Amino acid sequence: MSEWQKTTWREKPRVQMPDYTDETALNAVEAQLSKYPPLVFAGEARTLKKALGAASRGEAFLLQGGDCAEAFEQFSANAIRDTFKVMLQMAMVLTYGAKVPVIKVGRMAGQFAKPRSAPTETVDGVELPSYRGDIINELDFTPEARIPDPKKMLQAYTQAAATLNLLRAFSTGGYADIHQVHAWTLGFTDQDEASKYRDMANRISDTLDFMKAAGLESASNHNLQTVDFYTSHESLLLEYEEALCRLDSTSGKWLAGSGHMIWIGDRTRQPDGAHVEFARGVLNPIGLKCGPTMTSEDLKALMAKLNPENEAGRLTLIARFGAGKVSENLPRLIKTVRDEGAQVTWVCDPMHGNTIKSASGYKTRPFDAVLREVKEFFAVHKSEGTIPGGVHFEMTGQDVTECTGGVHAVSDENLSDRYHTACDPRLNASQSLELAFLVAEELTNMREEAQAANG
Structure with missing residues (x-):
């Protein structure tokens, strides 16, 4: 495998990334960002990797949750606090049920870019480039708003730094x-x-x-x-990621300084692509989204590239198949991992495979489908004798109405009441807690069955 540099991704095919029209402005922003302090530190990333290794053995459990895409306009201390608070509640429920430490990782302080299913969208006969997240362009449906602006990376950094500052204060200042x-x-x-x-x-x-x-x-x-609270995001905008990449003086390895954990999406996991190339060279724990189109051959190639030393906690496989599709897809990937003797942490993302368009026109996720995928994920691991290491949710502490169902029975008609997401629908606080109890119940059952089997 060729020698890695933080710039070698530029030699690979790139997808889901903007074409900036002003190269001078882009270079200036990258140069400025490269002088800024990293948002996270290598020691924190190593600690998280060790914890994820424990989750792969059933000695801990990952709770990863937060925004679909962080928005500049909705940024506030109260929103950060409420999401942090719900995650503390969920973690407490899971700890109580699973009787193992819960690793708390937010989709926060960096989740600004989003892959899209099409490069353009059409409204009333007008076709414009797709909105790709606030770090790239703007949601307003105008030609000017949809032009990629590199200066948005600086605003994203500032918001991420402020978010991390508050999260660290909450984690260690008595609130937790x-x-x-x-x-x-x-x-x-x-x-x-x-x-x-x-x-x-x-x-x-x-x-x-x-x-x-x-x-x-x-x-x-x-x-x-106190609690340890980590941040994560999809490593999508590689100009931003490269600018915040730093050499760790302790290990001599490179750190993705944008977040403790970065992941590669289901649309950007080409084994010879730019996103895999960047991720393979950093010391951070890496997540890899695995959808129905993931083949055994691709998974083998990706595991070899992303975790060549087969290090526990380095690679987290995040399954996102959709309710009803887990049993036909997850076992074949488990077999591939087993055949390769690979160390991975298995995590369930029951959100991304269950997105539908409601009768009222809103993009939503039926809560029943989310619950069903979680149950199917646990059932497959039980039958395969493998370990479910965590869950990955899009959620918020706000009282939104974006996913239908749950104890408050959000209906199609309710979606317009408090539909605030710029991209994908999120679980609200009540639905998140309800889901945590379901996962805790699954973990409790697994623990009790294991104890009974061991006499």
């Missing part, structure tokens, strides 16, 4: 203290259907009170007051 388990409740937890969360929070509080009374709490007090 497990003693605040009741304070993490959002408005929906006052509803009757959230009684499961309140009951669990009460049991946790009782346990903490017992530990304190018995003098058992002080040694682990710091661990109870």
